[in-house]
Amino acid sequence: xxxxxxxxxxxxxxxxxxxxxxxxxxxxxxxxxxxxxxxxxxxxxxxxxxxxxxxxxxxxxxxxxxxxxxxxxxxxxxxxxxxxxxxxxxxxxxxxxxxxxxxxxxxxxxxxxxxxxxxxxxxxxxxxxxxxxxxxxxxxxxxxxxxxxxxxxxxxxxxxxxxxxxxxxxxxxxxxxxxxxxxxxxxxxxxxxxxxxxxxxxxxxxxxxxxxxxxxxxxxxxxxxxxxxxxxxxxxxxxxxxxxxxxxxxxxxxxxxxxxxxxxxxxxxxxxxxxxxxxxxxxxxxxxxxxxxxxxxxxxxxxxxxxxxxxxxxxxxxxxxxxxxxxxxxxxxxxxxxxxxxxxxxxxxxxxxxxxxxxxxxxxxxxxxxxxxxx
Amino acid sequence: xxxxxxxxxxxxxxxxxxxxxxxxxxxxxxxxxxxxxxxxxxxxxxxxxxxxxxxxxxxxxxxxxxxxxxxxxxxxxxxxxxxxxxxxxxxxxxxxxxxxxxxxxxxxxxxxxxxxxxxxxxxxxxxxxxxxxxxxxxxxxxxxxxxxxxxxxxxxxxxxxxxxxxxxxxxxxxxxxxxxxxxxxxxxxxxxxxxxxxxxxxxxxxxxxxxxxxxxxxxxxxxxxxxxxxxxxxxxxxxxxxxxxxxxxxxxxxxxxxxxxxxxxxxxxxxxxxxxxxxxxxxxxxxxxxxxxxxxxxxxxxxxxxxxxxxxxxxxxxxxxxxxxxxxxxxxxxxxxxxxxxxxxxxxxxxxxxxxxxxxxxxxxxxxxxxxxxx
Numbered sequence: 001x002x003x004x005x006x007x008x009x010x011x012x013x014x015x016x017x018x019x020x021x022x023x024x025x026x027x028x029x030x031x032x033x034x035x036x037x038x039x040x041x042x043x044x045x046x047x048x049x050x051x052x053x054x055x056x057x058x059x060x061x062x063x064x065x066x067x068x069x070x071x072x073x074x075x076x077x078x079x080x081x082x083x084x085x086x087x088x089x090x091x092x093x094x095x096x097x098x099x100x101x102x103x104x105x106x107x108x109x110x111x112x113x114x115x116x117x118x119x120x121x122x123x124x125x126x127x128x129x130x131x132x133x134x135x136x137x138x139x140x141x142x143x144x145x146x147x148x149x150x151x152x153x154x155x156x157x158x159x160x161x162x163x164x165x166x167x168x169x170x171x172x173x174x175x176x177x178x179x180x181x182x183x184x185x186x187x188x189x190x191x192x193x194x195x196x197x198x199x200x201x202x203x204x205x206x207x208x209x210x211x212x213x214x215x216x217x218x219x220x221x222x223x224x225x226x227x228x229x230x231x232x233x234x235x236x237x238x239x240x241x242x243x244x245x246x247x248x249x250x251x252x253x254x255x256x257x258x259x260x261x262x263x264x265x266x267x268x269x270x271x272x273x274x275x276x277x278x279x280x281x282x283x284x285x286x287x288x289x290x291x292x293x294x295x296x297x298x299x300x301x302x303x304x305x306x307x308x309x310x311x312x313x314x315x316x317x318x319x320x321x322x323x324x325x326x327x328x329x330x331x332x333x334x335x336x337x338x339x340x341x342x343x344x345x346x347x348x349x350x351x352x353x354x355x356x357x358x359x360x361x362x363x364x365x366x367x368x369x370x371x372x373x374x375x
Numbered sequence: 376x377x378x379x380x381x382x383x384x385x386x387x388x389x390x391x392x393x394x395x396x397x398x399x400x401x402x403x404x405x406x407x408x409x410x411x412x413x414x415x416x417x418x419x420x421x422x423x424x425x426x427x428x429x430x431x432x433x434x435x436x437x438x439x440x441x442x443x444x445x446x447x448x449x450x451x452x453x454x455x456x457x458x459x460x461x462x463x464x465x466x467x468x469x470x471x472x473x474x475x476x477x478x479x480x481x482x483x484x485x486x487x488x489x490x491x492x493x494x495x496x497x498x499x500x501x502x503x504x505x506x507x508x509x510x511x512x513x514x515x516x517x518x519x520x521x522x523x524x525x526x527x528x529x530x531x532x533x534x535x536x537x538x539x540x541x542x543x544x545x546x547x548x549x550x551x552x553x554x555x556x557x558x559x560x561x562x563x564x565x566x567x568x569x570x571x572x573x574x575x576x577x578x579x580x581x582x583x584x585x586x587x588x589x590x591x592x593x594x595x596x597x598x599x600x601x602x603x604x605x606x607x608x609x610x611x612x613x614x615x616x617x618x619x620x621x622x623x624x625x626x627x628x629x630x631x632x633x634x635x636x637x638x639x640x641x642x643x644x645x646x647x648x649x650x651x652x653x654x655x656x657x658x659x660x661x662x663x664x665x666x667x668x669x670x671x672x673x674x675x676x677x678x679x680x681x682x683x684x685x686x687x688x689x690x691x692x693x694x695x696x697x698x699x700x701x702x703x704x705x706x707x708x709x710x711x712x713x714x715x716x717x718x719x720x721x722x723x724x725x726x727x728x729x730x731x732x733x734x735x736x737x738x739x740x741x742x743x744x745x746x747x748x749x750x
Contacts, residue, residue: 017623121623181607181631185599188632191625192595192639196588198573213571220567221596224560229693232556238662246660248392248496250566250652254659256556257563264567277625284629285621287613315690318604 001056001077001084003029003070007100010133019120023109026134027052027100028092031076032084034140039372041140042082042365043131044072044091045148045155048222048279049271051099054091055084074354081358087144087365092134094127094155096279098272101130105206105272117203122278124151124286128158132166144372145365147171149350150317151279154286157325160304161288169305169368171361174314174350176321177295178287183316186225187280190218194273203274215273216264223263228313228346232256295328305371306336307364309357311349337364376431376452376459378404378445382475385508394495398484401509402427402475403467406451407459409515414747416515417457417740418506418542419447419466420523420530423597423654424646426474429466430459449729456733462519462740467509469502469530471654473647476505480581480647492578497653499526499661503533507541519747520740522546524725525692526654529661532700535679536663544680544743546736549689549725551696552670553662558691561600562655565593569648578649590648591639598638603688603721607631670703680746681711682739684732686724712739 005027012022029052034041044054055076057069070091076082082089093101096119104119111118135143146159146167153175160170176183194200197214205211227235236256240246243253252258288298306329310322319340329336341356343349350357380402387397404427409416419429430451432444445466451457457464468476471494479494486493510518521534521542528550535545551558569575572589580586602610611631615621618628627633663673681704685697694715704711716731718724725732 017621117625121621121625178613180604181611181613181629182599182602182604184613184629185595185607185631185635188629188635189592189595189599192636193568193571193592195625196568196592197571217564217568217571217592220560220564224557224564227557229555229557229690232560236556238553238556238559238666246392246496250492250496250570250656254556254559254563256560260560260563261567281625291613315604 001031002059003031003053003056004059005029005052005100008134008137010130010137013126013130013133015120015126016123017120021102021120024095024102024130025100025106026092026102026130028090028134029053029055031055031089032087034088038140039142039144040086040369041088041090041135041138041143042145042147043135043143043159044076044082044089045131045146045152046071046091046094047148047150047152048283049267050152051097052091052093052101055089072351075358075361081354081361082147082365083362090135090138092131094279095130096122096127096275096282098275103272104203104274104278114206116206116274119274119278121281123282124154124158125162127282128155128162131155132163135166143167144369145169145171147173147361149173150175150347151283154283157288160302160306161298164302164304167304168372169307169364171307171309171364172322172325173309173357174311174317174347176317177325178289179284180321184284186221186316187284189221191277191280193217193221194276200273203277205273210268211273212268215268215271215276218276219267220260220264223260225316226347228315228344230313230344231346231348234344295324296332299328299332299334302334305368306334307360308336308338309350309360310340311343311345311347311353312340313344314347314349316347376406377434378406378428378431379434380404380427380475383509383512385505385512388501388505388508390495390501391498392495396477396495399470399477399505400475400481401467401477401505403465403509404428404430404445406430406464407462409463413515414517414519415461415744416463416465416510416513416518417520417522418510418518418534419451419457419464420506420521420527421446421466421469422523422525422527423658424642425527426472427466427468427476430464447726450733450736456729456736457522457740458737465510465513467506469654470505471497471502471650471657473650478647479578479649479653489581491581491649494649494653496656498657499529499533500537502657503530503537506530507538510541518542519744520544520546522548522736524548525550525722526658529658532663535677535681536673539677539679542679543747544682544739546682546684546739547697547700548684548732549686549692549722551692552700553664554659555696559659561596561691562659564596566652566655568592568596569651575648578652580648585643586648587643590643590646590651593651594642595635595639598635600691601722603690603719605688605719606721606723609719670699671707674703674707674709677709680743681709682735683711683713684725684735685715686718686720686722686728687715688719689722689724691722
């Protein structure tokens with residue numbers, strides 16, 4: 001499946017913080033075809049460091065994603081969970097990102113320079129409102145589904161609450177209805193690592209070298225939280241890296257050290273440090289109840305179908321957080337299915353341990369499409 | 376209880392890495408009195424960033440600990456778990472530390488300058504062998520007990536294996552018999568944060584400013600791992616810090632951010648970044664089985680009594696790691712008691728949630744002393 005990056009451009013968007021941002025460009029990709037009654041569209045919302053390239057092989061000449069399969073290519077395609085023979089699947093890069101959608105690294109048309117820290121602080125709701133503009137521009141009156149994992153799940157939840165009449169079902173995976181103290185804490189460490197790097201220069205580094213060391217440390221912390229104790233033990237254990245005994249120095253001794261350093265360095269080449277700051281802040285601000293804590297109120301007017309998925313070994317977005325969502329929806333007599341899938345892969349499970357997830361998503365989409373046809 | 380810092384000096388020690396270090400100074404404190412048959416001595420081994428000041432109020436003029444209660448003052452003192460009316464309690468700063476015992480910040484007598492990275496990489500076993508030299512120098516033929524939590528627990532385990540005939544019982548708390556991939560990973564992130572700080576200067580910063588930003592980030596990561604998801608939720612939740620709505624900037628929004636930044640900055644004033652590197656490396660190298668994975672072999676000649684304690688919400692040193700120790704000791708028909716104490720405080724529990732721990736330790740020490748008298 002060869003795909004082509006696309007871009008939409010909107011005049012402006014009024015943001016939650018009170019600022020109006022203009023213009024807004026949105027990078028996106030689509031897979032499959034919109035049917036004649038425009039009822040088979042599915043929006044995939046990506047996680048923190050994801051992008052619009054969710055599936056297929058990109059043919060953007062010279063682009064970074066060139067030749068690389070999408071980040072959820074195991075879930076999206078002909079015959080897969082998001083079956084592109086049946087559904088029209090859309091994925092766009094989030095507002096504040098650095099993979100084609102307007103973000104802190106974009107040129108501010110007023111100054112002619114990259115925004116840097118003059119970019120407004122955005123929220124998950126702002127991201128979703130930009131997605132809604134994109135969906136409107138594509139002439140889609142109602143989405144069959146919005147689905148995403150992690151921060152993608154927050155967007156799916158926000159869609160259900162902000163635009164319940166525009167989405168038949170949502171599938172929030174490995175996510176939460178509000179960021180917890182521990183989740184904020186890990187994000188704050190990443191931000192502090194970046195801002196502690198002298199190369200960060202208060203975010204004004206675009207014509208200089210980026211804060212690579214700080215961003216790399218931030219990513220290393222992230223990777224630990226994406227795996228489980230068990231998956232790290234299975235993958236690395238105490239295996240040494242290209243040596244048979246300890247080096248008794250501060251070079252690399254263990255495989256796990258090598259892996260983290262590699263992942264950290266690799267990340268620097270594909271991600272913008274300021275986007276790291278902005279997107280983590282959007283996650284931390286995320287609270288479906290706007291601070292009231294009353295999830296019942298947030299969901300009261302929602303009649304969207306829900307499939308909530310969590311994973312047993314995910315300690316970054318633990319299952320109990322999904323279960324809180326499910327309990328409230330059940331109490332409201334909502335249409336909600338829930339699966340706590342057994343996996344050792346931790347938070348990464350929604351990306352890698354997809355056999356059961358695929359079957360469950362497939363069935364849920366089919367039943368939703370059937371209900372839609374019957375309506 | 377007013378205590379005075381003490382210091383012992385030894386000519387040299389041959390280290391596991393093959394280097395001989397000389398001389399070695401050891402900072403220590405004692406509480407209570409050695410009885411006439413020298414049978415009531417207990418060694419307390421401290422955790423990663425602990426020091427020799429375990430209990431009482433230090434009266435060292437001008438010293439940093441002046442007026443401050445010891446880090447385990449709730450466990451050590453007259454009538455407490457480690458009852459100083461009955462026991463003679465000793466605590467020393469570990470080799471590689473920065474609170475009085477020889478470490479990377481000490482002056483190398485050959486060069487007249489601080490060691491920095493020329494300090495040899497040390498191990499938990501090296502730390503324990505220095506403690507043994509101290510205990511010998513105090514004229515104590517056999518310890519009643521060695522007890523510590525976290526890295527202190529590793530030292531207690533190492534005492535049981537290295538010097539079984541010199542210790543009647545050990546109490547390893549909230550610890551492991553070998554550092555896991557996840558534990559190594561968190562330590563590696565801390566090290567990378569320090570080494571990414573340009574002020575680190577390859578460890579040669581003692582006449583300049585220290586790598587404060589890197590060390591602070593390292594400490595922030597540590598603090599997250601010491602608490603539990605639940606204790607963070609209870610202590611901070613999503614409470615904002617001195618504001619009623621989000622700042623929409625990268626200042627402090629949440630209490631938890633303020634706490635972490637404060638803890639990070641505070642740590643810099645009391646801890647040496649190079650000691651951070653050396654001590655975490657010693658933890659990561661720690662494996663009671665020397666890489667064989669056969670704990671049964673490691674414990675085969677051990678006839679020390681064990682009281683193993685873990686805490687239900689400790690995810691940094693999870694209970695299953697203590698249970699592995701207990702299972703092997705039971706299989707060897709060893710004298711082992713085990714308690715998995717219910718607590719929400721995470722890894723910090725051994726320092727703060729001490730009611731049950733106190734009772735269990737008190738009873739175990741009494742029965743060990745009784746057995747010793749009967750022997």
